[in-house]
Amino acid sequence: MAETLSSNAMNYLVWRYLQEAGFGNAALQLSRCWIRDPDTLPFAKNIDPHTLIRLVQDGMCFDQLQAEASNTEPRYRFGPDHGRPFSARNGNLLTLDKGIPAYELAAESNGAVQEPPPKKSFRRKKPTKTANGAEPRPEPEANGDAMDIEQNGATHVTNSVRAESEPTVSDAESPTITEIAISTLSIGQDALIQTEVIADLTPGTVFIPRPEDFAKIVEHTSWGPLDSAVILAAGKSLLQVHAVNPTISTLDIHLPVNNFDITALCWHSGDEITVSVREQYSNEVGDKMMMDKLIKLTEGGQESHVISSTAGLINTLRWNAERNLLLSISTDGEKGSIKIWKNDSDSIPAWTEFTDTAIFDALWISDSAFVVCGIKLFKIYEVGDSLTAQRTLDTRITWETVKYDAASGIVAVLGIDEQRGYLGILHPNDSMSLQTHEHPDEYPTDLDFRVRTVANTQTNGSSVPSVLLATSSMSGAARIWDANEPFNCVKRLPTTDGTQAFKIAFSPDGSLLAAAGPDAVTIWDVERREVPVASWRAREWTSDKWNPGVDGEFSLGWDPDSSRLSIALGNQIAIITVPR
Structure with a gap:
């Protein structure tokens, strides 16, 4: 008897197809609405790459054979014209313009399908500017009507939310964007002129050498504190400290584990750090086993000791310097686990909550x-003699990222519900209510508060100072909000070439704002003007230096003195100097 497909099995096949075909963002949205980690389903290990395509093609062949045997017409016909082809991320041909469907590119070139471009291993030529000074988009490539399946059976699963080939909403379907008035920020008279040159930061980029061992994969990057301005790279079988002065020197840090994956990390000081490590090993009968360990490194990584081997799979570590408390967040199935250590010599946490x-x-x-925030979760805990839930706020939204402004006491969160992005504000004036607002840009990705200084403290027309909160999105725009007036958007800032922004961050001194994705970095001085002051483009580099199409986690960070920033994607780490 033939096996029947459950809804979980069908959803999993679609989820895998979306990833393999390059529709990473659609796959992410499906998993958010269905199940957080589809690979944990019991049958997932039995599914080969491209199973959905093979299943559908087998069904088409069966329908054809059945029609021939019964002398009838096939039930499934799509006709000879399947429309203009989209780029396939894992196919042999790719469009160069990330995120723009091939049919739109073909329309711009009067429907003519162009010859394939040079291989990415060569430096791309700068496009010729048109009469109005704009740079034309790269031309499309056809990937054929038939679905190409890789013969080696390799699986391409990406952790990135980047979807290079997803169709964009047409102009006719796009919502009308109301023009935002000049903000209450003190932006100066040059905001009306906007003729200053946008600095090109690309030529001064320094790249950190990639690991020679392909088994080592960078999954986290983090700048050290002010007293240790180094960048830490961590991931699978990898923990390295890179000093950039301006040449790069690299130190490999030894951990008392083998075949490991670092799942979370946090700095204590310039020479102390705690990491969560998942170690894979085999038992005496050859079965593969996993063990999670919490390890503290001291003396600049020269010394280490295991705090706990029972902390579980940790996804977040936060250090409380005032009270020397270490907060860890784990996920056990569908539930969350909170553990707090007050002494790194104790193998058992002082407080635990679920x-x-x-x-x-x-x-x-x-x-x-x-x-803490999560799936329909927003909760504040207090650590005293015991760990107690101070406030539990009702919410239907899955909150994924939280930020806090110490000067105002405002908490901001970014989340999703039914494929819509939401911004949430918890204001101290209304501490029992989490105010929410649907984000106006599709697929919001990140948020950050600006550190308030004497120089940049402004008021919103009264005695109340503005609290600037920036958000980024995959739609090619960043926004600045006054969190003291939820939800007052004071600026909408288009990114360089309209590229997707995965991360956004104010510089530590609060003077600059950076939004970044695999294709470009945009930097604004929000006090002076709404057009960027500087930009960085990946297309100026050959793929051996920076390839925006690789899979992996993307990160953005500023060094402590606000003079450099880093971007990382896969095993690529670029250090970009920002002139002041």
């Missing part, structure tokens, strides 16, 4: 309180 749903992010908001 939530009914998974936790995705957490932050200390005082020396004794922290906030």
